[in-house]
Amino acid sequence: MNKFNSTDHPHKRLNPLTNDWVLVSPHRSKRPWQGQVEKAVAAERPQYDPTCYLCAGNERVGGHRNPDYKGTFVFTNDFSALLTDTPDGGVDEGSLFQAKSESGICKVICFSEDHSLTIPEMEVKDIRKVVDVWGEQFAELSQKEQINYVQIFENKGAIMGCSNPHPHGQIWSSSSVPVEPAKESETQKAYFEKHGTTLLGDYLNAELAKEERLVVQNEHFVALVPYWAVWPFETMIISRRPVQNVLELTDEEKDGLADIYKQLTVKYDNLFETSFAYSAGLHQAPTDGKDYPEWHLHMHFYPPLLRSATVKKFMVGYEMLATPQRDITAEQAAQRLRDLSDVHYKKANQ
Template sequence: MFDPAQHSHRRLNLLTGEWLLVSPHRALRPWQGQQEKTEPAQRPAHDPTCYLCPGNVRAGGQQNPDYAGTFVFDNDFAALLPDVPAGGLNVDGLLRAEAETGVGRVICFSPRHDLTLPEMSPAAIRGVIDVWVDEYQALGARPDINYVQIFENKGAIMGCSNPHPHGQIWAQRSLPMEPAKESTQQAAYFREHGRSLLADYLATELREQQRIVLENEHWVALVPFWAVWPFETLLLPRRHVTDIAQLTDAEKDAFADALRRLTTRYDNLFELSFPYSAGLHQRPTDGQPHEGWHLHMHFYPPLLRSATVRKFMVGYEMLGNPQRDITPEWAAGRLRGLSETHYKLG
């Protein structure tokens, strides 16, 4: 009899319509051997050489204010610019390019150089969420912006060039590929059923209780059934809201609580500051209702067994489709069993 915990199989990603291969027989006993820990030296609360710390000078001579909470500014090296000339390229319909405009913003989560999200208070994290709301609304109201991507890269192996706690916003004219796939899937489901795809999916996950990591009154963190990365998670509001601006104060407080608890579990997994790329996916800002959209946050961490063992997308995954060895159910159980007291305080 087929057993998904033992036999190779494919799983469908409801949000993208894409498949991945799961091969649990390759890692029936994945937790073997010494778990190496690689922690950098303790960082100071203020680093005079850090271009994100309060009062310090950034590129081009801009000086940061002596901020006490969050601090937001235009990225000094933004990948998207608002003043790109219109135009493009089309050769035989085969070589195509088009100008893309947008804005890049940086959000410093805290004036403290030595903190990360799990080490911040719920009130301080709530301050970050409030900034996300303000930026989503302000950038999304611009006629030249149709999508606002809020994200955080944490850790040097995720391309983060500065350990100061911060995230980014890339807001642009066109809809990027990943949100575009999710928009198509969610819209189709809503047209057919009149309900949110992710609301129905969450109801199934809550009934099964196999992949839930943590819950509070308004949010649920889980390892999605179709997870690609070893300890990938999806953070979902219980209520169907299309964007972060629709959250109530209670839901924002609960969001801060869930973020702190989830990222603390990540750090406790290998007892180190856990790297990941994380970001919000929400309704495009093109003026359309997008009723099927359901706000959610993805966490994509690369570590598999320790600080030095990580997952790479190579070979079959680059040429065929994504593949994983440990099952999402196993990963959820591992995360669920971790303490919510940060290992530095234990």
């Protein structure tokens, strides 16, 4: 009888951060990136778009006008999913019908006044300004009594629901801890209480020893494909030093976060020579005033592209009804990303 081999045989992998499983079927498509690679033909965007509601000086819906900003610009979302004045209350009709009011604050962060840019095309010094804004907003929002979690994220690309190509991200802060961070709180606490070290600290050390799922790294951060990755080229950035949130980062570590953010997204763009779509976000400790020594700052990247600029992974059928599934292994994805050039394909082709 053949001996089990994770590069050849179907198997499940556990995500220790959520206690969820993913089905891996490497025998279905061991090298999905070989063969024809389609390139998306995208029109070059101008540095300023008079019809863009995020560009400097332009009017937004509702009559608000953006200042003539340079660099970053933050404002409260004109179409916030959470509101500060939501009254307390809900529905409690036994275990089958329950609802609770949820309040919060939603903000938009413009990364640059230059409409044509994306994170991988920005200079590290300018990305550092984005990291600084993350810290400033986290500090401001976490001091508000009704805010117990601050979710910083970026949707890039129309296929990820991004309604405007201007470089920007969002912050949704809420009165309760959302589902995914709540799962991670439980698992990290249980691990810390058992081992006295952070789950992601030990995981990172193990990955650094193995090296097979690493993508890029610097002195302060490591980007890798998680062992339990669901999306084809899913990655995670982990701080080498365990910190609970962005406020605990030193100046050098903030530089490191900006640097690896660019390094990783350049790899993404180079994969299929297209502006690579993804949803990405920081996971940090809750902001309810308690200490969370088990929490370890990290950033998730969930990109949908699978074989080319136009072929994406869909979560359908078995994945919606049973368990998430992937064909390409985490190790193969990491190798593919790692082998790409560090120079953005646009610059390389100039």
